[in-house]
Amino acid sequence: MIQSVEQAQVDRVDARAIEAVAVAARAAQPQLAAAPGEQRRAALLAAARELRASRAAILEANERDVADAVDLTSAQRDRLRLDDARIEQMAQGVEAVAAQPDVVGRVVDGWTLPNGLRVRRVRVPLGVVGVIYENRPNVTADAAALALASGNAIVLRGSSQALASNRVIRGAIARGVASVGLPEALVGLVEDTSREGARAFMRLEGIIDVLVPRGGPGLLRAVRDEARVPVIIDGDGNCHVYVDRAADLAKAAAIVENAKLQRPGVCNAAETLLVHAAVADEFLPQLAERLGSCELRGDERTRALVPRALPATAADWETEYLAPILAVRVVDTLEDAIAHIRRYSSGHSEAIVTEDLAAATRFTGEVDAAAVLVNASTRFVDGGQLGFGAEIGISTQKLHWRGPMGTEALTSVKLVIWGDGHVRT
Amino acid sequence: MIQSVEQAQVDRVDARAIEAVAVAARAAQPQLAAAPGEQRRAALLAAARELRASRAAILEANERDVADAVDLTSAQRDRLRLDDARIEQMAQGVEAVAAQPDVVGRVVDGWTLPNGLRVRRVRVPLGVVGVIYENRPNVTADAAALALASGNAIVLRGSSQALASNRVIRGAIARGVASVGLPEALVGLVEDTSREGARAFMRLEGIIDVLVPRGGPGLLRAVRDEARVPVIIDGDGNCHVYVDRAADLAKAAAIVENAKLQRPGVCNAAETLLVHAAVADEFLPQLAERLGSCELRGDERTRALVPRALPATAADWETEYLAPILAVRVVDTLEDAIAHIRRYSSGHSEAIVTEDLAAATRFTGEVDAAAVLVNASTRFVDGGQLGFGAEIGISTQKLHWRGPMGTEALTSVKLVIWGDGHVRT
The missing domain is CATH 3.40.605.10 (Aldehyde Dehydrogenase; Chain A, domain 1)
Incomplete structure (x- = not known):
């Protein structure tokens, strides 16, 4: 019928x-x-x-x-x-x-x-x-x-x-x-x-x-x-930036700001920030100031450091806001960051900020997405930026083609x- | 419902x-x-x-x-x-x-x-x-x-x-x-x-x-x-061999026999033979003898040269016999052969037999299939034969992968x- x-x-x-x-x-x-x-x-x-x-x-x-x-x-x-x-x-x-x-x-x-x-x-x-x-x-x-x-x-x-x-x-x-x-x-x-x-x-x-x-x-x-x-499939971009314990925090702040705010309404913008606990105390308050009017939704550890952050719910880890809103979570290890990304990533673009070669190598090896980036904004995952002249879409499937x-x-x-x-x- | x-x-x-x-x-x-x-x-x-x-x-x-x-x-x-x-x-x-x-x-x-x-x-x-x-x-x-x-x-x-x-x-x-x-x-x-x-x-x-x-x-x-x-998709193999006017007819006979009869029940076996009119008189009678008990189904011009051939119907051009049966058609030009293949090919393997470089170049350029072969049996389109060790299937789609x-x-x-x-x- x-x-x-x-x-x-x-x-x-x-x-x-x-x-x-x-x-x-x-x-x-x-x-x-x-x-x-x-x-x-x-x-x-x-x-x-x-x-x-x-x-x-x-x-x-x-x-x-x-x-x-x-x-x-x-x-x-x-x-x-x-x-x-x-x-x-x-x-x-x-x-x-x-x-x-x-x-x-x-x-x-x-x-x-x-x-x-x-x-x-x-x-x-x-x-x-x-x-x-x-x-x-x-x-x-x-x-x-x-x-x-x-x-x-x-x-x-x-x-x-x-x-x-x-x-x-x-x-x-x-x-x-x-x-x-x-x-x-x-x-x-x-x-x-x-x-x-x-x-x-x-x-x-x-x-x-x-x-x-x-x-x-x-x-x-x-x-x-x-x-x-x-x-x-040109699918969603629930993209993450992970700031490692060995991150250069100045680079990290610039990359998070760029990934989230340079153009929030596009698929290669970041939606969730993961921060290693060892640097969260120093990094998160200065980042919150730098991001100005960007809404923050954090887990409890984030909210203890950034009073203006709203409480994040489970749905926040899954949401592609396409708006000046950033979910923030403090993680204890690189493995926890990779596990979070494995669970919630839409397979678009995932970035790590670190000066530690072993952490960068592990992240690029174990995170499964169209693009993984080290010390660079997710916003570069774009046909024009990568030198393709243009793009007909950004594939988030694994078959045939991935990325721009x-x-x-x-x-x-x-x-x-x-x-x-x-x-x- | x-x-x-x-x-x-x-x-x-x-x-x-x-x-x-x-x-x-x-x-x-x-x-x-x-x-x-x-x-x-x-x-x-x-x-x-x-x-x-x-x-x-x-x-x-x-x-x-x-x-x-x-x-x-x-x-x-x-x-x-x-x-x-x-x-x-x-x-x-x-x-x-x-x-x-x-x-x-x-x-x-x-x-x-x-x-x-x-x-x-x-x-x-x-x-x-x-x-x-x-x-x-x-x-x-x-x-x-x-x-x-x-x-x-x-x-x-x-x-x-x-x-x-x-x-x-x-x-x-x-x-x-x-x-x-x-x-x-x-x-x-x-x-x-x-x-x-x-x-x-x-x-x-x-x-x-x-x-x-x-x-x-x-x-x-x-x-x-x-x-x-x-x-x-590991799809059908309605594979063709085209014997050009410039074919070496000894090679052509060996290739057609191999493509059809070496193992008729598999997808890379040939199902239809196209023969250029300029060589059909010489080639088809000797081929019919060589193929022995293989059933032939021909168009009118084929049947005039090979009395034992049964009449081919439109359905024969579309059929993957997977059996010792060969459809045969006489064509006037290389273009007619390419047009026939374009219409009926399942996109698996298509072969031309010719000593003419221009004909071979045109055929390999214009025929759209997972594999196109010059002076070689379609039976080579196989993961083991091509050096892949084995194959999990033979793709007949264009996306992601074609062939073995x-x-x-x-x-x-x-x-x-x-x-x-x-x-x-």
Whole structure:
């Protein structure tokens, strides 16, 4: 019964229109895969030019989006809004991706077998990349650029609030693609932004080769329950900073402040601070002062040192605040810190501050996350910061790719085997 | 409604017993991940010794399995049956995996950013590997060896027919693991072999890090519909051999015979032969004679040259026969061959026979499969043949890994970032 109700919902949206966009992208992709790297690069540079040339049209569409948007928080409204500087950043982002070394055709590994067969493992595009995302229109340009650079077609499904902006941005990129003789259908935009449309999208088995869902828990739950296409999860970031007994406390204070407050609303911001008991007395009061208006929620030992800290409950260790709130816990040993992180980490980014090589080595070895950092802010776990040009998301799963996803994350590896009449005996 | 019925079925099997095996494996895995490579290697060598020492017990259990098995084809019965030689092969397979270079901790890539941050991408175990498989008890040993060598715990779920054999084999491997001071729980065996048990197994989200289902279309459909854990699909092999106009026809005949008949019941056997029209007159009659009793199903042009060929229907191009049957089609161009393969390939292994470099280059570039071969039999697409020691399956998906899966396929890559008080500005 449930299935047929669902089916009816899928039918009510125009599932065929969604499928048609993806089918067209799929049909166009072999031409892109066969195109030399310099043609893919030229397409991106032309797309950047078209984005700049479309500045007025993008701003006009974006103004309509912002005016029409209802029920947005001010942070959401800010993410939706474009201005000259953001459009220029978008164009520069596309150029940064074009400047990346070409991943298509890269030989990952190769060997010659005793029987003379020559084996090569070669990077190839995944095929058709699907992205479901929320309000930020710059994702449209970043995702398209990364997909095209790596020989993939892309099907974009942004939010309804950003639809007018996304149409104009997609149009500019498609014109850039067409200007070098490649099919516009390589950059598909799904205009149905309903939940049922999203569900139809994630069931395009055999048409979408990989889906990157970027959104909140509701979207991720729907993907886990409904997706029939392969998925790379861009999940939560419940990131920790652990200040070890051997930490340089000046570095520690700067790193905690940066990880928590430089941009609290993003997934690579820190949510929980763990402090070794041996340095808590000295470190926590000065940190509390430095963090100013940041709300602190501490365990009992923290509250004894920082009177302004509110009591932390069990839920605090699990929460990605995405806000200027920091949970704080005093631990007795490095092992306790690692055990806390093992239990509560969402597998995104985990940092230790220490001058002790053994502690750093143990932490990086035993903490299981997309990224582990020594004496550096979790905020560096970002495609642009790490040198990928941009990112289509940050994977928190272990399969296929972990961490910021640039062009290489959008490839697969094919075995190419050369013989001379070889048969198996 | 459907969900609650399903839930009731899951409850009828002892889902908690299945979960307990996986949870114990997960709890044990960090100890393995922290163990040095030489300890993992010692565990495998001890497991091989224990397998040899358990020869009588394995044979006795296997005799019971074979005697109790009902409704098996002779091929299935053969796959289930063990003898001295097969047990020795099993032990040697474990030793071959132990002899592989260690993948854990291998630095895949690394760079230093302009700000001085040092970035490394390092191979780490996936965590807990689950395998659902059918009658061949040697999979138990191969899969356990590959998982342990790459720092993973494993949970094995074989068929009911092989349960007694699998228990003894698992016991031998677990004793080897324990003999070097590692927990036996690293090698888990699920004794519930019901369909509902399989479904409970594939829903162990957060406990199983990757599931490799090895089985027929029914299992794969269940996995697509029901799995909540990440999956690597070991799918069908509808493999093609294309004999180009520039083929050396002696090599071509040997390769087609080997690809089709050396072992017809396996996924890397060829199912369809495509022959360029320019050489079909000469090649097909001699091939038909050479293939002897192999049934041929041809298009009209084939049948004009090979009277004994039966007429091929559209279904033949889609069928993985797993039997001494070969579909044959004459094509006018290399492009037509590539188009046929694009349409019908299951993405496993595709071969071209040609002396023409341009044709070989185009074929390897444009055919999208886990493996593409030039002048070599598709039968080489196998973990043992390619030098991986063994394989836990052959991936036909594009995400994470394609082709035979050895130890490297059972790893993820973690970013390790070293700084000196770095904060983002």
